[in-house]
């Protein structure tokens with residue numbers, strides 16, 4: 001697991017990139033009136049987006065509609081360029097439960113103006129992450145249940161079997177565009193049920209009961 005003096009189980013400390021896949025579940029694409037894509041939709045978050053349990057998720061000062069998106073995160077172990085689909089899983093060190101926090105009002109405005117989603121997706125605390133989950137604990141990333149509760153109420157529930165583009169496809173696709181490096185994280189998209197959160201809300205999420213996490217929401 002160790003690489004030099006660094007340990008991939010603390011990948012969020014490495015300063016590596018976070019590659020996000022959008023609209024990878026048809027039911028979520030439809031709930032936001034987006035077309036179901038014929039190839040992956042990609043965007044990035046900077047490593048400064050990471051937040052860990054114990055620290056709050058902050059609503060950006062410029063947003064009044066912050067949404068949760070629960071997602072399976074794939075942590076890259078061995079980097080590569082133009083990785084073949086057949087060997088893609090050899091590049092996975094493990095997984096993490098992630099939230100792709102999204103300023104939905106800002107994203108809607110960006111979409112309307114044809115602008116990038118950076119303000120909506122890449123702000124500080126926009127990427128809450130769980131503990132690292134070693135790959136052995138998820139033998140099939142194409143068949144795990146993701147769930148998210150807000151103040152105890154179930155809001156999102158989906159199975160990664162519903163992904164349009166499965167994990168090996170995504171690793172191959174992304175690595176043909178940008179080299180994947182050890183410690184990079186791929187967020188694989190969210191199932192349906194995204195909704196608003198406010199100051200003082202409590203978010204609880206899990207990959208089944210393999211890993212769970214709890215975050216509170218605060219304002220700047």
Ligand SMILES: O=C([O-])CC(=O)C(=O)O
Pocket residue numbers: 020021022023024025028032069100102107188189190
């Ligand atoms: O903002 C969106 O709806 C796109 C996205 O991140 C997702 O589908 O997970």
Ligand SMILES: [Mg+2]
Pocket residue numbers: 020021022069071100189190
């Ligand atoms: Mg997302």
